[in-house]
Amino acid sequence: MSEPHLLKLHDVACAYGDKAVVKNISFNLNTGEIGCLLGPSGCGKTTVLRAIAGFETLQQGSIHLEGALLSRPGFCLAPEKRRIGMVFQDYALFPHLTVAGNIGFGIRKHPKRAQIVGELLELVGLAREARRHPQELSGGQQQRVALARALAPNPQLLLLDEPFSNLDTELRRRLAGEVRDILKARKTAALLVTHDQDEAFAVSDQIGLIYQGHLEQWSTPQKLWQQPKTPFAARFIGQGYFIVATATGTKQAQSELGTVFTAQDWQTDTKLNLLLRPDSLQYAPDSSLHGELLSKTFQGAGTLCRFRLAGGSLALALLPGCFEAAIGSTVGLSLNSQSLLAFPATAET
Template sequence: MSDLAPKTPVLQLTGVHHSYGDTPAVRGLDLSVGAGEVVCLLGPSGCGKTTALRIAAGLEPVRAGSVELDGVIVTRPGEIMPPENRNLGLVFQDYALFPHMTIAKNIAFGLPRGVDTAGRVKAVLEQVGLSDYAGAYPHELSGGQQQRVALARALAPEPRIILMDEPFSGLDARLRESVRDRTLHILKRSKSAVLMVTHDAEEAMHMADRIVVMRQGHVEQDGTPDSLYLRPVNGFVAGFFGDVNRLSGRVSGGAVDTPLGVFDANGLPEGGAAQVVIRPEALALSGEGSGAVQVKVLASRMLGRTSLIHLCTCQTTGQELHLHARMPGRYLPDEGAMQSVKLDRSQVFVFPAEGAT
């Protein structure tokens, strides 16, 4: 389901099915990417996101459905247009640079005849900030620089769409942040449609105009980063965007009663099993007063911009319910201290039990 109407599609996958032997990989996938739009396929390993990207690239066939580029069908059962005829750029996880070629020759490789090769190579090297490295070889560059070369090579033919498979996964955390930020600005200036695969929710939120969350070969939710974070359709989507607290209960009188309070069941059937999903930042802690909910501190850890506090309700409810709270800045109550909880209910979600696992 999507909460955002896509722009005029450059890439359109409709009802796509694909299997490896008897194992389904993609099941009934519908996906659109518009001009100038960055769409991220997000999900755990084995969910079908890389297979979907390879189908879009023309590297995998389909058993059912179709792929269109600019309204032209390029893949359907029994027919597949090869990648080199699709006017697309590919950026792989390992960058796939030729070690025996200079950076300039790596970028020029694959440019169509009739193109001003030297001019185009110079232009894209300037675009990615590597003008001084045209004569260097891949092994002489850092991982972040190699990633930018791979991006420059993908941009060189001025493709209508760029496909990126986990492009930042080989970089260390600090470098990854700076490289992906620069990459986003480059992609936006290019006006190309972009489809990117990642398993990192924070990366998807940083890069994407839309995120498509996949599980077991199909789409769980499709929407803007803020809509998926604030209005997840189930506990799987909610939990994919960071640590969550999960509380179980049953619907009684249209509500679910938990140690942290009573929550509207949102129309779930009476007597049915439910799961309440609460983000750690929804728990605001205070050592003062005697709030309606009291929790015991098990451990406190400073994480930089936030503090993570491990809690339990064991002393007040007799239940071994362990919780996490995330507080801004430095907040490190002593182990064993009692804390009052004030809950931000906009970050509390109630789902059927089977949909929250």
Template sequence: MAELRIAGVHKDYGPVRALTGVDLTVRSGALVAVLGPSGSGKTTLLRCIAGFEALDAGEIRVDGSRVATPDASVPPERRRIAVVPQEGALFPHLSVLGNVAYGLDRAARRAGRAAAVLDLVGLAGFQDRMPHHLSGGQQQRVAVARALAPRPPVVLLDEPFNALDAALRAELRQDVWQALRADGATAVLVTHDQAEALSIADEVAVMRDGRIVQSGPPELLYGTPADPWVAGFVGDAVWLPAVMDGDRARTPLGALPVTPSAPADGDDQNAPQRVLLRPEQIALVPPGAPDAVLATVVRRDFYGHDAVLGLRLADGTAVAARIFDPASVPPSVGDQVALRVRGAARVFPR
């Protein structure tokens, strides 16, 4: 295990600024997800950490040792940083065991390290298989085992589940998370998948235009996003116009409590604002319930474990509600329902 520290990193490709003043610390044994849309700089950051790209400014340290500055850079092979690419990139002529043991010294091979990490990723008994006899998910497990085998100080995962179907991706990321935990690895996962980042990372760093715009535990980013863009990127967002009235916001869904950290628009409490709600905060209640607001169902997306309703309020405002009770039958399009907001809203200036 080792701490990874990135400080003030800049990277340009000609006139294009790929990274601007990136600061990120990954504590020893933690998994940090770098989350961002295409072109945000997350893959460039991973390549800088691995040593595949030189820095234009800043520094990178692994376990306190400087491995990269603009003037000096430790070669990738000497950093002992493992990379799991999007595709497993296994050696086709080597067995599963041969692939995993490839980077091990003689002592580690004799100690059975390759077999041990195959067991960690759920592939005990697959030692003699050839890569072309494995499924895509199994190949990615082998790639993770190969990365973990030499006990590197840092493991970098470059969207390793991207090519898999949704069900297999969810299963594999949990298994990989458990393998990283069991081995005590320090890891950075690069992804554009919000569910992936929020579900397995200890911390999430959200990137936009080459900068980290917010970082912290998943629940912090989801519950208290730094700005409207982060709010919409890390999860489904319901935006409502609002006017502050003391410590509450008057909205089309009624007067709502707001989070203490809600930003004020100067000293004018009557200035127009907008509030953020998550769809799961909008609950269906019996008609006639106190403080309920009526709405018409205009869309119904059923997912089995939950359903999302598209709703239109009497004033034309569109909202969405997520229903989690699989035993209930969600309302149909055209039905009228009663709504109430659970919890507090977060306020942003309009």
């Protein structure tokens, strides 16, 4: 028999006054898993996190943790009774306390406080900074102190609200991996909120993509990339553009790229929108397919180029870093994908 889910949200809806913020949100998180709520600013992801923490009430649905009811309409278990830890966006460290004092703040009466604090200092790599104060630390070190403080009471679930947003790009990448390693070492389940898909992919076992208050998809990073269920999911995850096409047979369609293969079967003459991602096209100087180079961004190992195809559609292509064609020039391209994701043309794209 499989173990019950650690966290279960069923048909959750929240509102501010008469304005619905999130609607019909349902997903499960298992023990030891790291989940992520991903989406653009204002989509409702932080509201979901706050509802799990007990800071927002539900208009509909329910939230359970290890089978125990946390929230439903008319009932909201107090945040301090939920055995849920939280790392806030600004870390909220106490400036008058040392690193060790901050980490041990929530377990002041625990008989093994000193041992727990010592173990966490080692885990987050701050044993030498135990006597320093937050203002003496770098942003990355402060983030690890906040994480250790949230882990000290041994919560059943840890919530992280945009935990890397105050850090520079390189530090964000490094700390995302470090945080994952720390959580996995503790076997602590966690749910974080971010608008950055690189962070989501680096940290998470499961990702929930939220758009305009709805959960578009809840799946692994791999499935979210390879099998997006909606046009928004396809467009948001990994840059790209849609081009129009018409189905002509089994997994085939006709478009301004010529005859292409699709990942799904479509009835003949069905109007489609095909997703072109940056890795869908490659440089092919002798190809009959051409695009006008509109812009290019050097990214080290590659150059991200934006083209206007002969039929007027836009497309991105990640070409070699040494690619040096001039803006406005015509460039030969070829399709690099065996099949393209397609959605009905009536779907919102």
